[in-house]
Amino acid sequence: MRATFEKSVSGGEPGDRPAAECIGKWLFRHRGILPVPFILLLLLLGNPRPWSWIAGLPLIFLGEALRFWGVGHAGGATRARDLRAHALCTRGPFARVRNPLYLGNTLMALGTATVGGVWYLMVAQPLLYTLYYYFIIRFEEPFLEHEFGAEYAVYRREVRRFVPRLTPYPARSGRDFSARDALYNERRTLTGQGIILLLLLALDITLAQLGSADLWSVILG
Numbered sequence: 001m002r003a004t005f006e007k008s009v010s011g012g013e014p015g016d017r018p019a020a021e022c023i024g025k026w027l028f029r030h031r032g033i034l035p036v037p038f039i040l041l042l043l044l045l046g047n048p049r050p051w052s053w054i055a056g057l058p059l060i061f062l063g064e065a066l067r068f069w070g071v072g073h074a075g076g077a078t079r080a081r082d083l084r085a086h087a088l089c090t091r092g093p094f095a096r097v098r099n100p101l102y103l104g105n106t107l108m109a110l111g112t113a114t115v116g117g118v119w120y121l122m123v124a125q126p127l128l129y130t131l132y133y134y135f136i137i138r139f140e141e142p143f144l145e146h147e148f149g150a151e152y153a154v155y156r157r158e159v160r161r162f163v164p165r166l167t168p169y170p171a172r173s174g175r176d177f178s179a180r181d182a183l184y185n186e187r188r189t190l191t192g193q194g195i196i197l198l199l200l201l202a203l204d205i206t207l208a209q210l211g212s213a214d215l216w217s218v219i220l221g
Contacts, residue, residue, distance in 0.1 A: 024139025046116030048204040059111025066104035072182035089174030096164040
């Protein structure tokens, strides 16, 4: 039964939502490289300014704090390329929102676009991230329904995908928070975000010295 289900949600056989699940599977597998086009656009078109740093950095820190909190409870399964879950985690941020890591990623993306000072990327990035995660969630949820049955059905009914509850979900399950696990599993995200901020800082300094609006104008001469 499990093998048949995994084949279905992976898009190998028609399922209840085959198109959405196939798209979601592809996006899930490639979720690490999909932000790259946005970063390249931001470096080409961005013009960081004092106001953009002041407005953007808190969003990045808030998003990363949410991710760190979530990964400290969920563990290394959050980094896997294949869909897996050893237990349904309803502790920490998962007690208030079902997809805290995706919410954290969206906040970080919005904060990074804000630091870059490109208003249309500030609008487009969270909208596209929402669409992107919609398909990934459509791929993940049938798996969770199959793995955890009634436990997940109740959790799904009581906790929304992206809008946090005011009070935590009362039925707590999963691991206690581990700062060591969070640091270990978040090391690539922390390193990647740090590199992006250093690149934006270098861009800020370079554009100020050249007196140019953006790097694209410099390239075109």
